[in-house]
Amino acid sequence: MKLKALLLLPALLRETIAYTALSDDSLKSLPLPEDSDFNIHDGRLLAPILRPRVPGTPGSEAVLFHFVNFFASELPSWTITFQNSSSTTPTSNGAELPFTNLIATRDPPWVKSEGDVGRLALVAHYDSKLTPEGFIGATDSAAPCAMLLHVARSIDQALTSKWAAMEAEGLGSGGFDGIEEHKGVQILLLDGEEAFESWTHTDSLYGARALAEEWEGLANPAMSTYRSPLASIDLFVLLDLLGSARPTVPSYFKTTHWAYQRMAGAEQRLRALSKLRTSPSHAFLTEAGKQDTDRWVGGYIEDDHVPFMARGVEVLHIIPSPFPHVWHTINDDGEHLDIPTVEGWAVITTAFAAEWMDLEGHFDADAGGGSGKEKRRWDRTEL
Numbered sequence: 001m002k003l004k005a006l007l008l009l010p011a012l013l014r015e016t017i018a019y020t021a022l023s024d025d026s027l028k029s030l031p032l033p034e035d036s037d038f039n040i041h042d043g044r045l046l047a048p049i050l051r052p053r054v055p056g057t058p059g060s061e062a063v064l065f066h067f068v069n070f071f072a073s074e075l076p077s078w079t080i081t082f083q084n085s086s087s088t089t090p091t092s093n094g095a096e097l098p099f100t101n102l103i104a105t106r107d108p109p110w111v112k113s114e115g116d117v118g119r120l121a122l123v124a125h126y127d128s129k130l131t132p133e134g135f136i137g138a139t140d141s142a143a144p145c146a147m148l149l150h151v152a153r154s155i156d157q158a159l160t161s162k163w164a165a166m167e168a169e170g171l172g173s174g175g176f177d178g179i180e181e182h183k184g185v186q187i188l189l190l191d192g193e194e195a196f197e198s199w200t201h202t203d204s205l206y207g208a209r210a211l212a213e214e215w216e217g218l219a220n221p222a223m224s225t226y227r228s229p230l231a232s233i234d235l236f237v238l239l240d241l242l243g244s245a246r247p248t249v250p251s252y253f254k255t256t257h258w259a260y261q262r263m264a265g266a267e268q269r270l271r272a273l274s275k276l277r278t279s280p281s282h283a284f285l286t287e288a289g290k291q292d293t294d295r296w297v298g299g300y301i302e303d304d305h306v307p308f309m310a311r312g313v314e315v316l317h318i319i320p321s322p323f324p325h326v327w328h329t330i331n332d333d334g335e336h337l338d339i340p341t342v343e344g345w346a347v348i349t350t351a352f353a354a355e356w357m358d359l360e361g362h363f364d365a366d367a368g369g370g371s372g373k374e375k376r377r378w379d380r381t382e383l
Contacts, residue, residue, distance in 0.1 A: 019262060020358045022351060027266075027273055029363035030350055031154040033343045038146060040138075040334030045070075046146040046342070050136055050334045053128045055192050055206070056097040063126055067102050067189055070149055075156050078104045078187075085210035090197035091130060099192040099207045102126075104152065107184035108163050115224025117184040118234040120356050122148050122349065125193035125207070125240070125304055129328065136333040139324050141193075143243035143337060147346040148187050154350045155185070158362040165362075182225065185357060186233075193304050205304055212307035230311055235259060235356070237316045238305045242345050244324035245278075245338035251287040252298030256316045263316070264288035266351040275347060277340035284341075284348065297321075318349075 022030075037045045048066040053059040071078050081103045086096040107117050124144035128137035136142065192206025215230035226232040235256065251260040264285035271280045278284075287294075298317060305315040326332040354363070 019355060020360050021265070022355050022360050024269070024273060025365065026354070026360055026363050027269055027275060027351060029365045030275065030347060030354065032275070033150055033346055037150060038339050038342050040337060045149045046143065049126065049142040049145055050138060052134060052136065053126060054130050055099050055127050060127060060191070064100060064102060067126070071104050075152055077156065077160065078106050078152065080104055083211050083214060085207070087206050090203055092196070099210060101191055101207045101211050102189040104187040105184060106156070106159055108182070110167065111182070111184070113221055113224055114229070115220025115226050115232070117182050117232060118226065119184045119186045119232050120353060121186045121188055121233045121236045122151060122353060123188040123190065123236060123238045123304060124148055125190045127191050127194055129194045130196050132330045135330060138333050138337050139241045139243040140327065140332055141240050143342050144239035145189055147239060147242070147342065147349055148189070150346040151350045151353050152187050155354055155357065155359060157364070158354065158359040159357065161362040162359055183357060185353065190304050199302070204302065205307060208304040209307045212311055216311050230308070230313065233308070233313050235316060236305055236308050236313050237352070238303060238318065239345070239349065240303055240319045241323055241327060242318065242320070243337045243342045244320070244326065245341050246282055247284050247320040247341065248286045249284055249318055249320050250297070251290050252296065252301070252317045253315060254292065254296055256314050257290060259316045260285065261288045262355060263348065263352045266355060267348045270347060270351060276344045278344045284344065
């Protein structure tokens with residue numbers, strides 16, 4: 001069968017075949033962040049995350065509750081699950097600390113077995129460093145978490161529209177002629193990325209290591225297309241250290257450079273359409289034209305992708321180089337975020353996810369200025 005032949009292809013080759021760029025009309029229709037979303041004091045997406053949230057502390061629990069409440073109240077069609085683990089740390093005096101990963105999933109409504117769905121994973125860590133005392137970690141990674149909440153909300157209705165149209169055509173009940181029936185999306189909000197004392201292979205990535213190991217060993221039902229939840233990740237897109245002005249993000253891995261190029265292309269087109277508030281002359285994703293013979297440095301930065309990449313998962317790492325000047329300092333707080341840049345990353349990531357999920361034609365043109373009743377007018381503030 002054509003479907004089986006496509007599903008047996010390597011994951012990124014399958015997605016290269018299926019990837020559909022959004023038209024200008026659809027890009028114009030993408031929901032923009034509302035004024036209240038990324039306000040550092042009372043923004044409903046970002047503000048609740050801008051607090052110390054060391055694993056096992058009340059701050060961590062409060063932020064996790066914020067995520068749960070967001071999906072429960074605004075996106076009830078998403079399935080929320082948790083992956084829990086515990087570990088001693090160099091600073092815990094022998095006590096085991098809890099680590100909780102949140103997984104929000106949206107799959108086609110007709111899928112009977114999770115083992116038959118390949119997913120785009122959009123990932124950020126929500127914990128903050130133990131030191132310096134009072135560390136917020138706005139770029140690291142409160143803002144990326146808030147960006148992913150915006151992405152999930154922005155594509156939700158378009159996913160509903162697409163899948164309803166497919167069901168109306170009989171594609172959801174066995175009339176398969178491609179792989180679109182088997183594409184889902186996950187938001188992974190990971191705990192315990194930061195080292196408690198100093199970065200080592202055992203004092204870092206607590207939540208990511210636990211989740212990758214568990215998902216690799218968790219077998220899907222017999223005859224599933226994907227042998228495990230880990231294998232079902234078609235692309236692992238990790239956002240980290242985002243929110244400072246004028247970032248430059250290289251392309252780190254040859255095998256996912258095509259996906260980087262797709263995101264860079266979406267950014268370029270969004271700028272041309274005045275959908276971003278930052279300077280049209282400063283691109284965030286600067287290496288779309290990178291060649292095989294150029295320098296690829298993905299292996300030099302350790303982050304939550306490492307346990308997944310070691311198990312064969314393809315990774316698109318969206319992290320700036322150089323790191324923000326506030327990195328791991330007390331100044332990595334809300335006041336040092338550049339909000340037009342934060343909103344820009346949210347819109348760019350939304351466009352990438354929408355293209356990956358083939359949502360062309362499923363965005364409401366009347367909602368293109370925001371999700372509220374009135375369209376939001378962008379005024380560029382960065383020179």
